Amino acid sequence: MKTVVTAISCCLAVCLLTSTAIAQEHVLPDHALTIYTGRVTKDHWEEALAGDIHFADAYVVVGAMSWTAKRFLDNALSLELEGQVAKYFNGQNNWEFNLPIVAVRWHDFPWDKYVNTSVAWGIGPSYATEKPTIEKEINGSTQEWLVYWFGELTFGPPNRNWALSLRLHHRSDGFDMVTDEGGANTLAAGIKIHF
Numbered sequence: 001m002k003t004v005v006t007a008i009s010c011c012l013a014v015c016l017l018t019s020t021a022i023a024q025e026h027v028l029p030d031h032a033l034t035i036y037t038g039r040v041t042k043d044h045w046e047e048a049l050a051g052d053i054h055f056a057d058a059y060v061v062v063g064a065m066s067w068t069a070k071r072f073l074d075n076a077l078s079l080e081l082e083g084q085v086a087k088y089f090n091g092q093n094n095w096e097f098n099l100p101i102v103a104v105r106w107h108d109f110p111w112d113k114y115v116n117t118s119v120a121w122g123i124g125p126s127y128a129t130e131k132p133t134i135e136k137e138i139n140g141s142t143q144e145w146l147v148y149w150f151g152e153l154t155f156g157p158p159n160r161n162w163a164l165s166l167r168l169h170h171r172s173d174g175f176d177m178v179t180d181e182g183g184a185n186t187l188a189a190g191i192k193i194h195f
Contacts, residue, residue, distance in 0.1 A: 027075045028194040030068040034165055036190025037061045040092065040134050045170050045185045053187070057091035058134045060169065060186050066103070076108035082122060086169075092133045096171075098148040100124040105152075116158045123149040126171050135171065135184045142182030147174035154192050161194040 040058040041048045066082040080103040086096035103122030111117065126148030135142035149170050156163030169186040173179050 027071070028161060032066045032192050032194045034064040034066065034190060034192040035062070036064075036165055036167055036169075036188045038167070038169060038186040038188025040088075040184050040186045042134075042138050043185060045168060048185050048187055049168065056134045056138070056184070059089045060086050060096075060188070061089070062086040062169065062188070062190075068105075073108075076106065078105045078107065079103070080105055080120070080122070088132070088134075091137075092135075094132055095129040096126060096132075098124065098126045100148060100150060103150075113158055115155050116160070116163060118152075118154045118163070120152040120154075121149065122152075123147065128171075132171075132184065135182050138184055139173075139181040141180075143179045146178055146182055147172045156192075163192050165190045165192045 038060055040056040040060065042054040042056050043052065047053070062084055063086075064082050064084040066080050068078045068080050070079040071077070072079070080100075082098075082100045082103055084096075084098040084100075086098065088094055088096065100122030101124040103120055105118050105120035107118045109117045124147075126146045128144045128146075131142050131144060149172060151168040151170075153166045154163040165188075167186075167188040167190070169188050170183070172183040173181060
């Protein structure tokens with residue numbers, strides 16, 4: 001975990017030192033790399049967001065590539081496609097592959113000239129290379145294939161091609177459409193770099 005924090009800190013330092021200014025009216029590039037890490041919780045997503053957090057002994061590191069497919073409303077809203085590769089550590093050691101096929105992002109906030117901000121939500125399939133240990137512990141059982149969704153808040157300096165990312169990383173039984181039991185939530189933080 002210490003290595004992951006060091007790597008993210010180094011990426012952030014490089015971005016601070018080398019990122020070039022983007023014109024105020026310029027729209028961020030259509031591609032982005034997001035690297036984030038987080039800790040799995042034993043809570044439902046609503047409880048985790050409300051601050052009633054009970055952490056499990058499992059961590060994840062995720063690399064996500066995204067592409068903006070379409071922009072709407074004078075670039076205030078975008079439709080994105082994202083692919084993710086995740087690796088769990090400690091109490092859970094599987095790999096996970098997620099493909100949020102539909103992701104929407106809102107870019108337009110009144111304070112953007114001070115702190116460039118976006119909010120996103122995406123959904124798609126999730127595949128774990130084995131039944132995740134923590135998901136079995138929390139729910140009694142789980143499956144390799146589940147529904148994946150994320151919520152993301154990004155914020156960074158204006159006129160730069162990077163931002164900090166706060167994410168809720170969620171595997172779900174899809175209201176029992178995929179399976180009766182399964183899923184888990186991870187609270188995560190990282191960096192998003194547009195290129």
